[in-house]
Amino acid sequence: MKILVTGGTGYIGSHTCCELLNSGFDVVIVDNLSNSKREVVNKIRIITKKNVTFYKCDVCDKYKLRKIFDREDIQAVIHFAGYKAVGESVKEPLMYYHNNLLSTISLLEVMKEFGCKKIVFSSSATVYGNPQKLPIKEDFPLHTTNPYGSTKLIIEGILKDLYNSDNDWSIAILRYFNPIGAHKSGLIGEDPNGIPNNLMPYIVKVANKQLDVLNVFGSDYKTRDGTGVRDYIHVVDLAKGHIKAIEKVIKDKGIDTYNLGTGRGYSVLELINTFVKVNKIDVPYKIVERRPGDIDMCYASTEKAKKILNWSAKLNIEDMCRDSYNFVVNSKKNKKSGGKHESL
Protein backbone atom coordinates (compact mmCIF):
# COMPACT_ATOMS: atom_id res chain seq x y z
CA MET A 1 0.00 0.00 0.00
CA LYS A 2 1.34 3.40 -1.02
CA ILE A 3 1.45 6.26 1.51
CA LEU A 4 2.13 9.88 0.58
CA VAL A 5 4.24 11.60 3.24
CA THR A 6 4.29 15.39 3.00
CA GLY A 7 7.29 16.92 4.76
CA GLY A 8 8.89 13.48 4.59
CA THR A 9 12.49 14.72 4.51
CA GLY A 10 11.94 16.70 7.73
CA TYR A 11 12.80 15.61 11.26
CA ILE A 12 9.71 13.58 12.23
CA GLY A 13 8.78 12.76 8.62
CA SER A 14 12.10 11.07 7.82
CA HIS A 15 11.89 8.81 10.88
CA THR A 16 8.30 7.97 10.01
CA CYS A 17 9.27 7.09 6.41
CA CYS A 18 11.81 4.58 7.82
CA GLU A 19 9.15 2.98 10.03
CA LEU A 20 6.64 2.88 7.15
CA LEU A 21 9.14 1.20 4.82
CA ASN A 22 10.16 -1.25 7.55
CA SER A 23 6.48 -2.09 8.07
CA GLY A 24 6.04 -2.96 4.37
CA PHE A 25 4.39 0.24 3.06
CA ASP A 26 5.49 1.94 -0.15
CA VAL A 27 6.38 5.56 0.44
CA VAL A 28 6.13 8.66 -1.74
CA ILE A 29 7.66 11.80 -0.21
CA VAL A 30 6.61 15.31 -1.16
CA ASP A 31 8.73 18.11 0.32
CA ASN A 32 9.81 21.55 -0.91
CA LEU A 33 13.07 21.26 1.10
CA SER A 34 12.40 24.60 2.82
CA ASN A 35 13.61 23.08 6.11
CA SER A 36 15.33 19.85 5.10
CA LYS A 37 17.85 18.43 2.68
CA ARG A 38 17.51 16.17 -0.34
CA GLU A 39 20.28 13.89 0.99
CA VAL A 40 17.81 12.67 3.65
CA VAL A 41 16.07 10.65 0.93
CA ASN A 42 19.24 8.65 0.37
CA LYS A 43 19.76 8.21 4.09
CA ILE A 44 16.26 6.74 4.39
CA ARG A 45 17.21 4.31 1.61
CA ILE A 46 20.47 3.40 3.38
CA ILE A 47 18.74 2.83 6.73
CA THR A 48 15.88 0.73 5.36
CA LYS A 49 17.57 -0.80 2.30
CA LYS A 50 14.30 -0.01 0.51
CA ASN A 51 13.42 2.39 -2.24
CA VAL A 52 11.42 5.55 -1.68
CA THR A 53 10.04 7.96 -4.28
CA PHE A 54 10.78 11.65 -3.78
CA TYR A 55 9.12 14.69 -5.38
CA LYS A 56 10.45 18.18 -4.70
CA CYS A 57 7.12 19.95 -4.60
CA ASP A 58 5.36 22.60 -2.58
CA VAL A 59 2.19 21.15 -1.08
CA CYS A 60 0.47 24.48 -1.80
CA ASP A 61 0.96 23.74 -5.52
CA LYS A 62 -2.24 21.92 -6.47
CA TYR A 63 -1.21 21.51 -10.09
CA LYS A 64 1.92 19.52 -9.17
CA LEU A 65 0.11 17.63 -6.41
CA ARG A 66 -2.51 16.49 -8.93
CA LYS A 67 0.23 15.19 -11.21
CA ILE A 68 1.68 13.18 -8.34
CA PHE A 69 -1.71 11.72 -7.39
CA ASP A 70 -2.27 10.92 -11.04
CA ARG A 71 1.02 9.05 -11.37
CA GLU A 72 1.12 7.31 -7.97
CA ASP A 73 -1.64 5.15 -6.56
CA ILE A 74 -1.82 6.93 -3.20
CA GLN A 75 -4.00 5.16 -0.64
CA ALA A 76 -3.45 7.38 2.39
CA VAL A 77 -1.51 10.47 3.46
CA ILE A 78 0.56 11.50 6.47
CA HIS A 79 0.74 15.29 6.47
CA PHE A 80 3.83 16.72 8.22
CA ALA A 81 4.60 19.62 5.87
CA GLY A 82 4.42 22.99 7.56
CA TYR A 83 6.40 25.63 9.42
CA LYS A 84 6.90 24.94 13.10
CA ALA A 85 8.84 27.71 14.90
CA VAL A 86 6.67 29.44 17.51
CA GLY A 87 8.85 32.59 17.75
CA GLU A 88 9.06 33.00 13.99
CA SER A 89 5.29 32.61 13.74
CA VAL A 90 4.84 35.59 16.07
CA LYS A 91 7.09 37.71 13.83
CA GLU A 92 5.75 36.37 10.51
CA PRO A 93 2.14 35.35 11.13
CA LEU A 94 1.05 35.67 7.49
CA MET A 95 3.84 33.37 6.35
CA TYR A 96 2.64 30.77 8.87
CA TYR A 97 -1.05 31.08 8.04
CA HIS A 98 -0.26 31.03 4.34
CA ASN A 99 1.98 27.96 4.36
CA ASN A 100 0.32 25.82 7.01
CA LEU A 101 -3.29 26.49 5.99
CA LEU A 102 -2.88 26.69 2.23
CA SER A 103 -0.78 23.51 2.04
CA THR A 104 -3.40 21.62 4.05
CA ILE A 105 -6.38 22.92 2.08
CA SER A 106 -4.66 22.23 -1.27
CA LEU A 107 -3.76 18.73 -0.14
CA LEU A 108 -7.29 17.95 1.10
CA GLU A 109 -8.83 19.29 -2.12
CA VAL A 110 -6.60 17.11 -4.28
CA MET A 111 -7.16 14.09 -2.03
CA LYS A 112 -10.90 14.61 -2.38
CA GLU A 113 -10.64 14.88 -6.19
CA PHE A 114 -8.81 11.54 -6.28
CA GLY A 115 -11.11 9.84 -3.77
CA CYS A 116 -8.25 9.39 -1.29
CA LYS A 117 -9.91 10.11 2.06
CA LYS A 118 -7.48 8.78 4.67
CA ILE A 119 -5.18 11.17 6.46
CA VAL A 120 -3.00 11.40 9.56
CA PHE A 121 -2.28 14.99 10.57
CA SER A 122 0.59 16.40 12.70
CA SER A 123 -0.90 18.61 15.37
CA SER A 124 0.77 19.71 18.56
CA ALA A 125 0.31 19.84 22.33
CA THR A 126 0.53 23.61 21.90
CA VAL A 127 -3.23 23.55 21.16
CA TYR A 128 -3.83 22.94 24.91
CA GLY A 129 -2.34 26.37 25.78
CA ASN A 130 -1.71 26.57 29.53
CA PRO A 131 -3.54 23.48 30.85
CA GLN A 132 -5.49 23.75 34.10
CA LYS A 133 -4.87 20.12 35.07
CA LEU A 134 -2.30 17.39 34.39
CA PRO A 135 -1.89 14.96 32.72
CA ILE A 136 -3.43 16.53 29.63
CA LYS A 137 -6.31 14.58 28.09
CA GLU A 138 -7.50 14.89 24.51
CA ASP A 139 -10.86 16.38 25.55
CA PHE A 140 -9.33 19.27 27.53
CA PRO A 141 -10.23 22.81 26.42
CA LEU A 142 -8.18 24.11 23.51
CA HIS A 143 -6.56 27.49 23.40
CA THR A 144 -3.53 28.86 21.58
CA THR A 145 -1.05 31.58 22.45
CA ASN A 146 0.77 32.08 19.13
CA PRO A 147 0.07 31.99 15.35
CA TYR A 148 1.79 28.61 14.91
CA GLY A 149 -0.55 27.03 17.46
CA SER A 150 -3.49 28.79 15.86
CA THR A 151 -2.68 27.22 12.48
CA LYS A 152 -2.79 23.78 14.12
CA LEU A 153 -6.10 24.51 15.84
CA ILE A 154 -7.65 25.90 12.64
CA ILE A 155 -6.53 22.82 10.67
CA GLU A 156 -8.00 20.53 13.34
CA GLY A 157 -11.28 22.43 12.85
CA ILE A 158 -11.08 22.11 9.05
CA LEU A 159 -10.59 18.35 9.39
CA LYS A 160 -13.58 18.06 11.73
CA ASP A 161 -15.78 20.08 9.35
CA LEU A 162 -14.61 17.94 6.45
CA TYR A 163 -15.52 14.75 8.26
CA ASN A 164 -18.92 16.17 9.28
CA SER A 165 -19.62 16.97 5.62
CA ASP A 166 -18.59 13.51 4.41
CA ASN A 167 -18.38 10.53 6.75
CA ASP A 168 -16.33 8.60 4.21
CA TRP A 169 -13.16 10.25 5.50
CA SER A 170 -10.82 8.57 8.00
CA ILE A 171 -8.79 11.10 9.94
CA ALA A 172 -6.34 10.83 12.81
CA ILE A 173 -5.12 14.01 14.47
CA LEU A 174 -1.92 13.41 16.41
CA ARG A 175 -0.94 15.92 19.08
CA TYR A 176 2.80 15.56 19.66
CA PHE A 177 4.45 16.53 22.91
CA ASN A 178 8.22 17.24 22.70
CA PRO A 179 10.00 15.03 20.17
CA ILE A 180 13.76 14.69 20.65
CA GLY A 181 16.35 11.98 19.88
CA ALA A 182 17.36 10.59 16.51
CA HIS A 183 17.64 7.36 14.59
CA LYS A 184 20.16 4.92 16.11
CA SER A 185 22.23 4.94 12.91
CA GLY A 186 23.05 8.62 13.48
CA LEU A 187 22.15 9.28 9.83
CA ILE A 188 18.93 11.25 10.37
CA GLY A 189 17.95 13.62 13.16
CA GLU A 190 17.28 17.27 13.91
CA ASP A 191 19.89 19.86 13.01
CA PRO A 192 18.43 23.37 12.82
CA ASN A 193 20.46 26.34 11.58
CA GLY A 194 21.40 29.16 13.99
CA ILE A 195 20.16 29.37 17.57
CA PRO A 196 17.56 26.65 18.04
CA ASN A 197 14.10 27.25 19.49
CA ASN A 198 13.87 23.94 21.24
CA LEU A 199 15.87 22.74 24.21
CA MET A 200 17.53 19.56 22.91
CA PRO A 201 19.00 21.03 19.70
CA TYR A 202 20.26 23.91 21.89
CA ILE A 203 21.90 21.51 24.41
CA VAL A 204 23.50 19.58 21.55
CA LYS A 205 24.93 22.73 19.94
CA VAL A 206 26.48 23.80 23.26
CA ALA A 207 27.89 20.30 23.87
CA ASN A 208 29.30 20.44 20.35
CA LYS A 209 30.87 23.87 21.05
CA GLN A 210 28.86 25.52 18.25
CA LEU A 211 27.35 27.76 20.95
CA ASP A 212 29.10 28.87 24.18
CA VAL A 213 26.39 28.55 26.77
CA LEU A 214 22.86 27.25 27.14
CA ASN A 215 20.28 29.78 28.34
CA VAL A 216 17.82 28.24 30.78
CA PHE A 217 14.73 30.42 30.68
CA GLY A 218 13.46 30.87 34.25
CA SER A 219 14.06 28.99 37.50
CA ASP A 220 10.98 30.12 39.41
CA TYR A 221 8.34 27.89 37.81
CA LYS A 222 6.11 25.82 40.11
CA THR A 223 8.07 22.62 39.49
CA ARG A 224 10.48 20.26 41.36
CA ASP A 225 13.56 22.42 40.68
CA GLY A 226 11.98 25.64 39.38
CA THR A 227 12.66 24.96 35.68
CA GLY A 228 9.92 24.10 33.16
CA VAL A 229 8.74 20.50 32.89
CA ARG A 230 7.93 18.92 29.50
CA ASP A 231 6.99 15.51 28.14
CA TYR A 232 9.94 14.53 25.91
CA ILE A 233 9.33 11.68 23.50
CA HIS A 234 11.87 9.83 21.36
CA VAL A 235 11.26 10.60 17.67
CA VAL A 236 11.44 6.88 16.80
CA ASP A 237 8.64 6.13 19.29
CA LEU A 238 6.68 9.00 17.76
CA ALA A 239 7.28 7.61 14.26
CA LYS A 240 5.99 4.23 15.41
CA GLY A 241 2.84 5.95 16.67
CA HIS A 242 2.21 7.06 13.07
CA ILE A 243 2.27 3.46 11.87
CA LYS A 244 -0.46 2.60 14.37
CA ALA A 245 -2.42 5.70 13.36
CA ILE A 246 -2.18 5.01 9.61
CA GLU A 247 -3.22 1.39 10.18
CA LYS A 248 -6.22 2.67 12.10
CA VAL A 249 -7.32 5.16 9.41
CA ILE A 250 -6.86 2.52 6.72
CA LYS A 251 -9.12 0.16 8.68
CA ASP A 252 -11.81 2.44 10.19
CA LYS A 253 -13.69 5.51 9.02
CA GLY A 254 -14.12 8.41 11.47
CA ILE A 255 -12.13 11.19 13.05
CA ASP A 256 -10.16 10.91 16.26
CA THR A 257 -7.46 12.78 18.15
CA TYR A 258 -4.57 11.22 20.09
CA ASN A 259 -1.82 12.55 22.32
CA LEU A 260 1.59 11.14 21.48
CA GLY A 261 3.81 11.59 24.52
CA THR A 262 5.35 9.42 27.23
CA GLY A 263 3.12 10.65 30.05
CA ARG A 264 6.22 11.63 32.08
CA GLY A 265 7.59 15.10 32.57
CA TYR A 266 11.27 16.07 32.92
CA SER A 267 12.53 19.48 33.95
CA VAL A 268 15.06 21.45 31.91
CA LEU A 269 17.76 20.77 34.52
CA GLU A 270 16.92 17.05 34.62
CA LEU A 271 17.28 16.86 30.86
CA ILE A 272 20.62 18.73 30.91
CA ASN A 273 21.97 16.54 33.75
CA THR A 274 20.91 13.33 32.00
CA PHE A 275 22.53 14.50 28.75
CA VAL A 276 25.79 15.30 30.59
CA LYS A 277 25.80 11.94 32.39
CA VAL A 278 24.93 9.78 29.37
CA ASN A 279 27.29 11.47 26.90
CA LYS A 280 30.04 12.30 29.41
CA ILE A 281 30.31 15.83 28.08
CA ASP A 282 30.00 19.25 29.67
CA VAL A 283 27.05 21.56 28.91
CA PRO A 284 27.64 25.00 30.48
CA TYR A 285 24.37 26.79 31.20
CA LYS A 286 23.11 29.96 32.81
CA ILE A 287 19.71 30.86 34.20
CA VAL A 288 18.11 33.81 32.41
CA GLU A 289 14.70 35.52 32.44
CA ARG A 290 11.56 33.50 31.66
CA ARG A 291 10.40 33.56 28.05
CA PRO A 292 6.94 35.06 27.61
CA GLY A 293 4.30 32.40 27.02
CA ASP A 294 6.24 29.48 28.56
CA ILE A 295 4.20 27.36 30.97
CA ASP A 296 5.20 25.53 34.18
CA MET A 297 4.43 21.96 33.27
CA CYS A 298 3.06 19.95 30.41
CA TYR A 299 2.72 16.20 30.05
CA ALA A 300 0.31 13.92 28.28
CA SER A 301 -2.28 11.44 29.31
CA THR A 302 -1.34 8.55 27.04
CA GLU A 303 -4.31 6.30 27.87
CA LYS A 304 -6.26 6.91 24.66
CA ALA A 305 -3.36 6.08 22.30
CA LYS A 306 -2.62 3.01 24.40
CA LYS A 307 -6.21 1.82 24.39
CA ILE A 308 -7.27 2.58 20.81
CA LEU A 309 -4.00 2.53 18.85
CA ASN A 310 -2.27 -0.05 21.05
CA TRP A 311 0.76 2.26 21.12
CA SER A 312 2.95 3.51 23.90
CA ALA A 313 6.43 5.00 24.00
CA LYS A 314 9.22 2.55 24.84
CA LEU A 315 12.45 4.55 24.81
CA ASN A 316 13.60 6.45 27.89
CA ILE A 317 15.21 9.82 28.53
CA GLU A 318 18.74 8.29 28.45
CA ASP A 319 18.05 6.87 24.95
CA MET A 320 16.80 10.28 23.82
CA CYS A 321 19.92 12.08 25.11
CA ARG A 322 22.35 9.50 23.71
CA ASP A 323 20.74 9.35 20.25
CA SER A 324 20.42 13.15 19.93
CA TYR A 325 24.14 13.57 20.53
CA ASN A 326 25.13 10.57 18.42
CA PHE A 327 23.41 12.15 15.40
CA VAL A 328 25.41 15.35 15.71
CA VAL A 329 28.72 13.56 16.28
CA ASN A 330 28.01 11.34 13.30
CA SER A 331 27.01 14.28 11.07
CA LYS A 332 30.27 16.04 11.95
CA LYS A 333 32.25 12.93 10.99
CA ASN A 334 30.32 12.67 7.71
CA LYS A 335 30.93 16.33 6.85
CA LYS A 336 34.69 15.95 7.47
CA SER A 337 34.92 12.91 5.23
CA GLY A 338 32.71 14.48 2.54
CA GLY A 339 29.83 12.18 3.50
CA LYS A 340 31.73 9.10 2.40
CA HIS A 341 30.88 6.82 5.26
CA GLU A 342 27.14 6.84 4.76
CA SER A 343 26.78 3.16 5.32
CA LEU A 344 25.48 1.03 8.16
Ligand SMILES: NC(=O)c1ccc[n+]([C@@H]2O[C@H](COP(=O)([O-])OP(=O)(O)OC[C@H]3O[C@@H](n4cnc5c(N)ncnc54)[C@H](O)[C@@H]3O)[C@@H](O)[C@H]2O)c1
Ligand atom coordinates in the same frame (compact mmCIF):
# COMPACT_ATOMS: atom_id res chain seq x y z
N1 LIG B 1 9.23 19.00 16.10
C1 LIG B 1 8.34 19.35 17.00
O1 LIG B 1 8.68 19.71 18.14
C2 LIG B 1 6.85 19.30 16.68
C3 LIG B 1 5.93 19.30 17.74
C4 LIG B 1 4.57 19.26 17.44
C5 LIG B 1 4.15 19.25 16.11
N2 LIG B 1 5.08 19.25 15.11
C6 LIG B 1 4.59 19.25 13.71
O2 LIG B 1 5.07 18.10 13.06
C7 LIG B 1 5.32 18.38 11.68
C8 LIG B 1 6.73 17.95 11.35
O3 LIG B 1 7.63 18.62 12.23
P1 LIG B 1 9.20 18.44 12.10
O4 LIG B 1 9.77 18.70 13.45
O5 LIG B 1 9.53 17.20 11.39
O6 LIG B 1 9.52 19.71 11.18
P2 LIG B 1 10.52 19.87 9.95
O7 LIG B 1 10.62 21.31 9.65
O8 LIG B 1 11.79 19.12 10.21
O9 LIG B 1 9.72 19.11 8.77
C9 LIG B 1 8.71 19.74 8.04
C10 LIG B 1 9.02 19.50 6.57
O10 LIG B 1 8.01 20.10 5.79
C11 LIG B 1 8.61 20.74 4.66
N3 LIG B 1 7.68 21.79 4.23
C12 LIG B 1 7.27 22.89 4.89
N4 LIG B 1 6.34 23.56 4.16
C13 LIG B 1 6.15 22.84 3.02
C14 LIG B 1 5.32 23.00 1.88
N5 LIG B 1 4.50 24.03 1.74
N6 LIG B 1 5.40 22.07 0.89
C15 LIG B 1 6.23 21.00 1.00
N7 LIG B 1 7.03 20.81 2.06
C16 LIG B 1 6.99 21.71 3.06
C17 LIG B 1 9.96 21.23 5.15
O11 LIG B 1 10.91 21.38 4.10
C18 LIG B 1 10.36 20.10 6.12
O12 LIG B 1 11.11 19.11 5.47
C19 LIG B 1 5.06 19.87 11.50
O13 LIG B 1 3.77 20.04 10.97
C20 LIG B 1 5.15 20.42 12.91
O14 LIG B 1 4.36 21.57 13.06
C21 LIG B 1 6.42 19.27 15.36
